[in-house]
Amino acid sequence: MRNVVVKDASAAVAGLRDGDTVMVGGFGGAGVPRGMIEAVLDLGVRELTVISNNAGSGGQDLSLWFGARIVRKIICSYPRSADVFADQYRAGDVELELVPQGTLVERIRAGGAGLGGFLTPTGVGTVFEKGKQKVVVDGREFLLEKPLHAQFSLLKGRQADVLGNLNYNKTARNHSVVMATAAEVVAVEVDELLEPGELDPEGIITPCIFVDRVFLSRPA
Template identity: 40%
Template sequence: MNKIKSSAIEALDNLKNGNTLLVGGFGLIGAPLTLIDALKEKEVRDLTVVSNNLGESGKGLGLILNQNKIKKVIGSYFTSNRDVGEKYQKGELAIQLLPQGTMAEALRAGGAGIGGFYTKTAVGTKLAEGKEQRVLDDETYIFEQSIKGDVAFIRAHKADELGNLTYYKTARNFNPLMATAAKYVIAEVDEIVPVGSLNAEEIVTPHLFVDSIVVAKKILTKEGVKTL
């Protein structure tokens, strides 16, 4: 099956109203900005978005937030976008806060078929309210449910034609975890290379997890060509 899509909007066919969407990135680093840009053009609503943050005001996932397509967000760091707080205060957005390590483990567990796990992180805080608690080895733990998505937008460096992925430094962040935890995975990459071109030791996400591949959009700036 040919996984390479001619456009980002074509790759979004599987995203439906009410879906849970996993989106990689830490701030705007490692965020699949070409796919997010295409999402602006798709008629979809009531999304639950799982991401470290919602971009910045008018940038990244901030664009989608301002289109009122996001019903709920699950993540760790939303203060980089003041629009998140404003929508929450107005009752237009539900927020579920998770510590970054907890979110990463919840995604890993979801991808591994594990229903949940116990952690000491957030014990004794408001984030633990309403969650199951258990004492293990004289320590109190809370239960966190795993996270799975209907669709994942991930950002990688290179893909071969089968969909094997490599990542670029810290732009890797949550992307490989999200690639395992969704039913349908769309990878945005800088470059697509022939099968056999990638060093097997450098492949982080095997092609089994990838359903569609899109080449990142490049724009011309004063400093030269820049990947979106």
């Protein structure tokens, strides 16, 4: 079995390029991979498409990326409370694809499962149906929602073993479980690194088959 431990956040995000799509875990301040967010800034990449629940809420989160103007587009559910993003959006400097939260998670899950999309009644008859295919099933209208994929998923875990099996800290899990299935490179910063066998198998939330890089987060 492979050892997926890397030295630090910089090694975890190595290979990220201009124009890549990046999934970033976190819900408000919970489960945000702060070390890798800072490391991406050091890479000097530009024109990123970001998939996340929200667009930052100030501090050491996605607000840093918007402050550095490295994001071209964000696909998210809750851009409110993100002042830096809001200023750029109003100025027309960044693109927003607003997606209902359940739809966002299911689009990511569809991407990870290799599906061509899924049907949902959410958004029918609203602005969310613009540009989307409608499908009628048993007399009811549904929207065809397309899957989401990324080059990188940047996640925050609680514990991982050196093989990449990991768990999360309560609600800090948020969207990370599905994001771990839908990217070419899945990088995770964790609070504790363990040897194989030290994690309770029943407590493993994301198995190692989905994880490419793990590093120990520096103390806050």
